[in-house]
Amino acid sequence: MRSRAQFRSHPFHPMLVAFPIGLWVASFAFDVFGIWLRDSALWSAGFYAAIGGCVGAALAAVPGVIDLFSVVPPKSSAKARGFIHGGINTLVLIIFIAELAYRGAPETQPDHIAILASVVGLCLLSYSGWLGGTLVYRNQIGVDHRYAGAGIFRERTLKDWEQPVCNSSELADGQMILATIAGKRIVVGKCSEGIVAFADRCTHKGGSLADGTLIGCAVQCPWHGSQFNVNNGHVITGPAERAIATYGIQIKAGEVFVEPAKSPKKKAA
């Protein structure tokens, strides 16, 4: 799902994380070589690199938090993963700040406690990077999906169910719009049998179906491939076991309105 903190579809978070990663690794390398070569200029450089890493981490956190709360699907495995990722990064930042405070000044030679703190911080940072990779490459957070000939992925936010989501002419076969209506995330799409509306949340682990693929009248979740019939919500193929909620559609003067929820059907097709 497209990042909210981006410039021309290039998310800021992955651009900025290069600074804390690079500077904290450089800080560790400067310290180790400084001790080995008994060169105070090197461990002073390590001290300043650690400060730069802390500043970079604080800057990188801003777009990360924006995307965590506005882009990552709610009640999903990615949301939990995002909180762990952010929590570990915060812990790493605290470790490096504590290490700097412990050293006190650039000219102070780092001792084994300072080096150990850097090692622990970098190990945690590596694990957090692993989680960040999963968020991007598997959960597709920050990916800008587009439809051929239809421009950018579309999202709408409506205060209530009385407002139209779109004009019916805006949707071609297989295209979807993510509409947040009165706080609910609803996908409005055009399948081979007409315009349909269904819950955005995959019942397996909460993947965004608006990020998936609509072929015929089946939508496929992008995370683990579950497929649902968008007319009745039934599961076509798992791993999901529960149906998704579907919603009625009314078209008035070409404008598409979504009716409030029907109950999801329990029986899989």
Ligand code: FES
């Ligand atoms: S979240 Fe696993 S298939 Fe949708």
